[in-house]
C-alpha cells in the first residue's frame with residue numbers, strides 16, 4: 608500500500624495556498640507538484656518531517672509547467688528525480704528561458720524572484736514525456752496521466768486508483784470557500800476545459816487533490832460549481848470584450864466583481880487574501896480576453 612500526504616508550501620508565508628503531494632510506498636517516493644522554487648526551503652522542511660531528503664524522491668509528476676506547480680522541478684531533477692510532464696511542456700523545462708520571459712511579462716520582471724525564485728534547465732535525461740492514459744509504474748504504484756487541456760494546453764491530471772491529482776483543471780477551492788477557475792494566459796480554452804471535466808467525471812474518481820488547495824470528495828457538485836463560475840466569468844468578460852472597454856478598466860472592475868462574488872458567498876478577508884495568492888484575479892483578465900479574441904479570430 609501507499610500513503611498520500613499533503614505538503615503545505617506556505618507560498619508567500621501563507622498556509623493553504625499551494626500544495627505538493629508526497630506519495631510513498633515502502634521503497635518509492637513520488638512528489639506530485641513541486642511548487643515554485645521560492646518555496647523550496649519549505650518543501651525541504653516538509654520532506655524532513657517525513658524523514659526524507661530531496662535525494663530520496665524518485666519521481667516528480669507535474670500537472671503543468673506553470674511556476675506555482677513546477678518551478679522547483681529542476682531542483683529535484685538535480686537531486687536525481689525523474690520528472691514526468693506533458694510532451695508539450697517538456698521542451699520548456701529543458702529550456703525555460705521563453706517560459707521565464709513570458710511569465711515576466713505577466714508578473715513584471717522585478718517581481719519574478721520574490722514570487723517564483725529561479726528556474727534552471729533540466730537535463731533531458733531526467734525528463735520523461737507522459738502520453739495520455741499511458742500508465743507509469745513507480746514501485747507498486749500505478750499512476751495514469753490524464754491529458755486535461757483547458758487551463759493549459761499541456762495540462763495533465765494524475766490518477767492513482769480512485770485518487771486524482773487535479774493541478775488546476777478542477778479549479779481552486781480553499782477551505783469552505785467556493786470553487787473558482789484560474790484563467791491565466793495564454794492557453795485558456797473553456798470548451799477544452801469542459802471536455803476535460805467530462806473526461807474526469809467519466810473516470811469516476813473518489814477523491815480529488817487540488818494543488819490550491821486540498822482534498823475534495825463531493826466531486827459532482829464541485830465540478831458543477833466550477834463550470835458555473837467559468838460561465839459567469841466568461842460572460843462577464845465577453846460583454847467588456849465586445850464593447851471594447853479598456854483593459855485597465857476591465858482589470859479594476861473584474862477584481863471588484865470577483866471580490867464581491869467571494870464576499871457574497873461568505874468568504875472572510877483572510878481567506879479572500881489566500882484566494883488572491885493562489886489565483887490572482889487580475890491574471891484571469893488577460894487569459895479570458897485572449898480566449899475571446901482567439902475565438903473571434905477563428906470564426
Ligand SMILES: [Zn+2]
Nearest residue numbers: 673675676775
Ligand atoms: Zn496553479
